[in-house]
Amino acid sequence: MSGSLPLRLVLASASPARRKTLQAAGIEPDVLVSGVDESLVASDRADELCLELARLKAQAVLTRLRPAQDQRTLVIGCDSVLEFDGQIFGKPADSADAIHRWERMRGRSGVLHSGHCLVDVTAGRRAEAVASTTVHFAAVSDDEIATYVATGEPLVVAGAFTIDGLGGPFVERIVGDPGTVVGLSLPLLRRLLAELNLPITGLWSRGTSTHPTPGTSATPKPNPGA
Template sequence: MASSVAARPGDPGPGGAVVPVRFILASASPARLSVLRAAGVEPSVRVSSVDEDAVAAALPPGTGPTEVVAALARAKAVDVAGGLSTHPHGPGMPEDAVVVGCDSMLHIDGRLQGKPHTVEAARARWTTMAGRSGDLLTGHAVLRIADGRVVAEAEGVCSTTVRFGTPSPPELEAYLASREPLEVAGAFTLDGLGGWFVDGLEGDPSSVIGIGLPLVRALLREVGLDVAQVWSGNVG
């Protein structure tokens, strides 16, 4: 895990009461939103305008896959944090909040794979990964906002090994026709139709869905927050 922190501790209030902190999810992913809601968080959703291909292309030659995923997650968090003061649906930069950026990519055959976007690309990926294993890299960047400014940040990446099954030709064509795998990292899901074709995992299931709860909890601690502070008092 790589992190950069200049923490401002989020101490409990008088008598040990939990001081709630607004959780801002810098992602449009319904799967990430579902994981957070099931885990007791009702985040505000703000979608970044980051050009992922441009960010990746601007990285130094030889940048490793973990660093690529971390850089993309941070770029999204920074973009959303920078737009909070002018967001049309909000009063401005919140006084106390965290912005969480996310990125996921499948690392297989020495290459990173994001969203395939087309049926042809998704079919080609499944042809190569069926019956094999790959590492789903999930990166998160947490920006702590206090008194209307970013006062701390932390970032990290977790890796979960995914063992893929081998769908029959009719199963694969039906899955591709559903269009579900076209806009998800690695051309598969765990919490949808793709779950039928995942034989097993070694690591954190929540990170494969899109947001790694153990990693986010650790990053919250690095910026001086307790996970209980994002369980209550959140603004939708």
């Protein structure tokens, strides 16, 4: 039966941040880049836009996937956009666009929306939702903006910023799940899995453990040769 099969998660994204988020939670995903052209989808609502893009990414990978008979295959598609001053910001068009955004965003706040579409390929079911987190930006200087944009990091992320890289010091605080800002919310992933009657612990990589077995010490022994 499919419920007893080991779980395989396919991440429909080239984002190293999303992959690292999963890996830090004990989940080692397979990665298949969707290739979806995000510019072809439009909406005047940020939450609807990111969810539709997440659906398209998951679907694009599904058409190329060959599920194994001895695994229960899941596909997760994600997309993020920043809602700021009533506008929707995906990735900036170029450096000038990124600089202009930061000149507007500094000292203010916006809402980062991340759409998640989880497909149980084996069972033919789907669960989806949007996670939203409020981001408060620091009052960065013109020099800081120019130097940050020159690194290239803001050009490849939604809203022209990220908190898990060079842009981290330029975000004063957030209200919500930090994973949403990175592009994948683990608490939301857990809830979506529960909708499909699957535990997130079933995705943990074999051997994942943070607790010592009975009779052993939790403190690692020193390695004289290290």
